[in-house]
Amino acid sequence: MLPEKTIERLSQYRRLLLANKQKGKENIFSHEIAVQLHLTSVQVRRDIMLIGYSGTQRKGYNIDLLIEKISSILDDEKGLNSIIIGMGNLGKAISTYFYGKRNKIDIVAAFDIDIKKTGRLISGVWCYHTSDLETIIKEKQISLAILALAPEAAQDITDRIIFAGVKGILNFTSVPLNVLPNVYLENYDMVTSIEKVAYFVKENHLQNR
């Protein structure tokens, strides 16, 4: 299995490659990728080595083929269905953002407990009541869930979706979730992010004295 950090970068390589392809470019050197993403060319080459793709010395990497190779690693062939739970400000922002983007990861349903939000389309995604959670997860073969709901309900809902078959969670609530060992959990904590930036801003000030 590939290192976590390599996976993250592969996602970024692919986006960059698609942008370069758009501009009509056919081949790209490791140092070009590196400059555009602010990495080192060594790291780029090493990652590409790890996934078993090869370029040529004179032309670098063929953009189409590299995109294809990365996609064969990141994407599930048959696609992967996901849901958003919690259609508040953040949930809506996310579903609006993803709506219409063609992608192997489809957001096929949303859930909320607030009946003012349920039973209708919200930014292109049907919003169900959480009471339908288990039914829909099984029906639509959901394997990934994005949590953007009120923190109080996060663990409860997590237990339910895992029991219903969800295998990966992207958690935006600040709640440290308990999940079964075979469920992949990725947390993003915005407050921590900001506090970290603030800390390094402060430290930098100290350094410059």
Next chain:
Amino acid sequence: MLPEKTIERLSQYRRLLLANKQKGKENIFSHEIAVQLHLTSVQVRRDIMLIGYSGTQRKGYNIDLLIEKISSILDDEKGLNSIIIGMGNLGKAISTYFYGKRNKIDIVAAFDIDIKKTGRLISGVWCYHTSDLETIIKEKQISLAILALAPEAAQDITDRIIFAGVKGILNFTSVPLNVLPNVYLENYDMVTSIEKVAYFVKENHLQNR
């Protein structure tokens, strides 16, 4: 300077400690913190050692004092002013979320280029037109910016805010930004996050065969 990962955890320890204080708890053991955050007690103790705080063998750590110690490290005494640039769906979600939370990191202004959004309060924060960017940054001594604007404008705006004095950036656009070496840049890429979860979900499936 403390390791980046330790800083992230300190932010989480503090939140947890505040929650426990709320519940009337006065002391806490490293293993209690560990269980609640899904870490190991060793890691907790090591982090606390690194910041130079000590507990007692029988009672563990004094919650109030530890909060104070962590705060002395994370927070800037005189506070730190920040802005959000781009009051679209995500920007609004963020400012709504932070509004009213008493915090050493204050979001004191927002910016957008769309005149339908500027010149008024949006979720408690005044939204200026980007043409006022430099003026307000200097006037309000802004050192931290949250970028939630359209990707096309991200680098341009970044150059401007850095020139005006911003020292830390939390970047939600997927654009790999160019910043001066004395500016701390933290990127969060939601697409990468989701693709990573999807990858590990897929791999787990393979393992289980």
Next chain:
DNA sequence: ATAAAGTTGTTAAAATATTAACATTGTTTA
């Protein structure tokens, strides 16, 4: 033809982060 330049692929080293080991210390209990 041969050398020079420039690039990839890969192994080795260094840096960073986590985990384990254990000495130390205060408290309880026999």
Next chain:
DNA sequence: TAAACAATGTTAATATTTTAACAACTTTAT
């Protein structure tokens, strides 16, 4: 009073991630 226990604090070992070094190859220039 001393042994057992349960916790912290710290050093050492391990694991992961990044960076450096360099061999191998291809094209171009001399």
